[in-house]
Amino acid sequence: MKKYYFIYLIWLLPVYFIYQFGYQATTYFGIQNTYENGESYIATVTDFDIKQIAAQTNGYVVIRFTTSEDEVIERQLGLPVQMAQVIMDSELIPIRYNTNSFKPIVLMPTYELQQSVIKVNLGVTAIGLIATIIIALFGSRYAYRKIRYGEEKLQIERVDGDHEYEKA
Numbered sequence: 001m002k003k004y005y006f007i008y009l010i011w012l013l014p015v016y017f018i019y020q021f022g023y024q025a026t027t028y029f030g031i032q033n034t035y036e037n038g039e040s041y042i043a044t045v046t047d048f049d050i051k052q053i054a055a056q057t058n059g060y061v062v063i064r065f066t067t068s069e070d071e072v073i074e075r076q077l078g079l080p081v082q083m084a085q086v087i088m089d090s091e092l093i094p095i096r097y098n099t100n101s102f103k104p105i106v107l108m109p110t111y112e113l114q115q116s117v118i119k120v121n122l123g124v125t126a127i128g129l130i131a132t133i134i135i136a137l138f139g140s141r142y143a144y145r146k147i148r149y150g151e152e153k154l155q156i157e158r159v160d161g162d163h164e165y166e167k168a
Helices: 003-036 082-088 108-149
Strands: 039-053 055-065 072-080 092-097 106-108
Touching: 003 092, 003 106, 003 108, 039 082, 055 082, 055 092, 055 106, 072 082, 072 106, 082 108, 092 108, 106 108
Parallel strands: none
Antiparallel strands: 039 055, 039 092, 055 072, 092 106
16 A cells, blocks of 8 residues: 555656746746846857757857956856857857846847747746646546555456366
8 A cells, every 4th residue: 555655756747847937937037137127248259169969959158248347257158059050150249247137148149039948948848737737636546546445356256167177
């Protein structure tokens, strides 16, 4: 009976999807906040690389810029291949910077693409959340029945009659 308690661990999947949805939503609003309230700068690209590992391609860009307070900031930003293609040949990139935002740097050429990618991520995460909640509910009902009422006892009866076999 105790083995059925492990089925309740399926609720970790919806918890993960809730966390992922929250992260994506926070990222989306952080990007919007930086875009609307951040300061505009021109960043210099100091390094750029695209890597292909198996069927997945992604890359990074290292940018450097000086704020209005004469603070030099250098950051490495991860980029999916779609965003990397937009800025691949750029030596200077217009950015928005807001230190108080969840995502303090927004690359202006990739802003629209970044927003649409996050919206897709939110949609996929919401669908995953709904699906795992449904599965978890059915799994919990199954576990509850097995814990409460026990397993079905199978009784095997011979239906072909009582035969005596002769020993040779």
